[in-house]
Amino acid sequence: MSSFFISPNDPKFGQEIASRLAFTADATTWSGSALAGSYALARVDQEELWSPAEDVETSTSVIIGGRLAISEDQWKHAETLPMRGGLAARLILDAWKSDSSGLTALLNGAAAVAIFDPDSGLHLFTDCLGAYPVFLGSNGFLCSHPDVLAEAMKKAGTPVEIDHTSLAECIATGTTSQPHSYWKQIRMLEPGAHYTWSGRETIAPSQEFYWQPAFPSREESDDTIVADLASALKTAVKLRTNPRFGNTLVMLSGGADSRLALFCADSPSNVDCVSVCDEPNAETETAAALAKAAGASHEILRRTPDYYGENAERAVRVGAGMHSLIDAHFAGFRDQLMGRDPGVMLTGCYADYLLKGLSLNRRYKRLFGKALPVYRQSDFSFQYYHPHCELGEAWQSRVMDRLGERYREELRGQYHCRELEMEDLRIRPLAREADSLGRMHSWRTLPWDPFFADAEIADVCARMSARQKRNGIVFSQAVARAIGPVGSAIRNNNYGTRLDAGEFGRITGFLVGVVKRKLGLEKSGGTSGSWPNWHQYAESSEAIQRLWSSPSSADRQFLTEVMGDDPWKTEVAEWARHRPLVFLRLLTVKIWLGQQNH
Template sequence: MGLPYISISFAPSERINKLKLSIGNSTIQVREFENDQSTLIVLGTPILGEKITYDGIWSQVTDTGLPPEFLKQVNGEFLFLTLDKQSMSLRVSTDRYASIPFFYTGDNSSFFGSVFYKDLWNHLRLKNQLKIDEHAIFEFLWLQRLLGTKTYDLHSSFLLAATTATYKSGTITTKSYWSPSFQKTSAPVKDTAQQLAELLRQSVKRKTSDNPDQIGMFLSGGTDSRTVLAAFEEPPSSFTIGVSDNNEVNIARTVASQVQSPHKFIPISQNPYSNNLNAMIMIGGGMHAFDHGIFYRLSQGIPKKIDVNFHGHGIDYMFQGMYLLSRNLTLFGRRTSFKKSDPIGNNFVNTYLNRIGHRLKNIDLMQYVIKHRRKEMIDQLHESVEEVMQLGNNFCNDLDDQWEFMLIHALSRHYPFTNLTSMGTIAEQRTIAFDNDVFDLYMSLPKSHRIDGKIAKRTLKILNPQLAAIPTANTNQPPDQSAIAKDALRLIKLVHRSLGSSDKGEISPTAEERTWPDRGRMFTNQPLLKSAAIELQKSEAIESLGFMDMDKLATDIPIWLQKPTDGSGALLTFLITIDRFLKTP
């Protein structure tokens, strides 16, 4: 089976009055409606009230598409495309998360758009209109993602969340139909946790309101997926992937057993990226590191009868405060589990670029940029952050809100989103956190509720106290354990180890005990990845960008392969993603 594709094209000059929809190998729900006046194409699972509906959307189509006031009422994960045949006006609307990404381009004669950037890239290449934006590629290397509407070329754009793009008379315009509200609640965390528990249960009911026959759940050993699992009244079957039946799998199995969820371990190859490296890159359009596509076509072992899979995406950055600016306090020179919020300071752009959690770390990217291009690249990166900040100026109340908006202006651009895209190559996937009421609660929370996952831990305890007491694979400690208890346990293990105790318990889990291979060592352990890294030394694709110092790369890559580190492993991962995307036909 080939790569998934969903694209639409429209050429008013052809006078056919019709959208051309091309779709294949995709699990995204698609519905089409048409009469003499209008066409509607619905992707995803839109919700009105408490139910997934398609007819309810079609009934609201007017000669100007779907009214903004109506779009504000629609919940769930969706992409709407409407065509008014009289005015020959095409409109495309995203949900509040841009959960179904949409890339598009247009000129005087035609419009082309796709859910997958690779299709747009190939469309422009065939028309000889492909002009690479090297600043966007540098941004990916720095941030592990792209911001705003930019793509890897200068002729296409990404459609932001809660936005309608209109193509009429050869011109494309965009307009937001909804804005976030960051008005903070004064309710105590015990109340907001209770509210979140109820909203997660409600989201589960909404997102299963079309009564799928068989439901599955990707269950890790962490907190997020078990929280979603706990929100189900009737637990679905659950699956955990791993290169071995390790600590992650054992913890997930214990979690599943606690709620009587039929659980299955899905073994993956010791070289999980070898067979599908290019495909993992292409489904993310080269804008997401290839290792986040680990679920690609991972159907072996998962029952074919599964209709919809769920997962824990979104719980971490919304309710565990994963990207809040904070630091762990130290005691006697040792890092403790106590977290303290840090102020953003006067220079938002610098703070964001240097301290956001998903940026390239532990290696100096600028050392691999040609000297006379360095200032230009950094200046463009600053402008990119400033552009997103300007988008949020009308509703962000302070710099903390702006910090969150950098993430939520398009959640399908968040760096690990190809976890979801690759899950979607197995069966349809749905995200419980992508619910308007859940999202509104998240934006209303003060930092004190989210730092160190305070509200997430309380919510899990409300949903299922037994699951809150099971250790996580992240720390080997229960999520409901206090910071002082965590540090006490670490101290005891350190003392035992220093005394030569036979206790083999790990203070912190190793990469071998988790699902994802270590980014540094995977290049020494996986022959195909090692070859891909070696090829970078003479990569014509990377060299053609005009800003990478190829001599320094050629010198340092062999060193990185002999002595892998997290920083060098991450840079190799990003560079291979770019290299393979640029040169794959």
């Protein structure tokens, strides 16, 4: 959707970098000088809404990366303002000019806002959950794409070095710890923060937080949370499906998250729904039923047999290699999706992290040794969602030191009573969660608006107890209330139950499914969801074989040291059968290193 670059103290770099931020041929770019520096912005959505704006009277200007959630009354007010440029940036300028202390009330959604004020300097606001990434270089340059930032720093004469510990951490855990990037001289800014560069020579900004979660001291009732969350979810979708945006595209699955975007849209029957799969399955059947119930159109896009390998190199370049190519689900469908002329694209991304306990340490409840689809609290472990792997001794030590810095010993020792604090450290910034490569590709190439990064949803999420998040039942009940009986009556494909089913209902649905499979009344093979069988795919992919072959000597030596053994000594088929996710992390790092070398 958008990428930006800012040089607080160098007036020439904006124009040079603008073309590097445009990852698609249809992107619109802007560049210009501001204060003592310069900026560049690239977007694939409506220019009249999202372009930079300037207040000629005060010479103050604004650029926005990502998308703010703005009410129709606010859009109409922006149309009356005398500033030049996009309506959203005009609204920010007006608020800054009239009462800068109240600006944060407008900062709803996954967006970074930069204000160039001649009187007080450069101000940059990150979103409260850190869904829109902003990276800071050691020379003061800022960019939403770390590799473009590294390139700009090199052009400016600032040396940059690859942070091999970050690469090793990604291989070991699936992600990297905040604030580190793949470059030693580049770090990610904190979420919910206001940064200020007050002078021409200032490289290090001042920082203050305008939003942080207040962890609840007592648990509110489930009914209260369900009601407030349902209201926040409905509002979040309504704001993002305003008819002034044009067509709404929903990437629809059979679970709870994306059906919310369909049924709470401003006009559900006008929504274009798309589901992706290898072949039609239970997921697409449920999605089709949801679209039919809403009166919306629905289309299935089928992946080619070698979809992920064919799109891997582009996905890694656009996504900056953070963190695995297995999450580049839409990278090969960009032309088909944009062919629908969407003004906004909505997905269910981030619901699992924010509202379903994905970042908590938890374990399945069991019946006669059989894992049930409900969880209980578990002891602290560095591993919580994606599997970790053991590295060679030296690199394992470095990664554990990193993890120890982020998740300090005091908090680990008190995990059972402070698990929400640990969860927050794992969740925010959302832009670095382990599934982020696909999200970053969507950020930079599609008019995507992750509505779960809404400020009102974040406020309700911060009130929820760990128990209310752990199984996602409170969330599902809130979705059922938000979308109404028509959408909630269609079964949740993840559990085979009604959307509002409680713990007993989930367990019952699971046991019924077991019996049906035993009796041959329900298919048990293949994949019933949206994503492929990675064991089968990694083993059969010709593109994966090609991308993995012929490493440079330096890359082979590094990855051999990281793994404690030469990973090329193991056949791809063996990796695929036993550790496909770790192998695909290794492959992603190999591709990224090759792109930096060239």
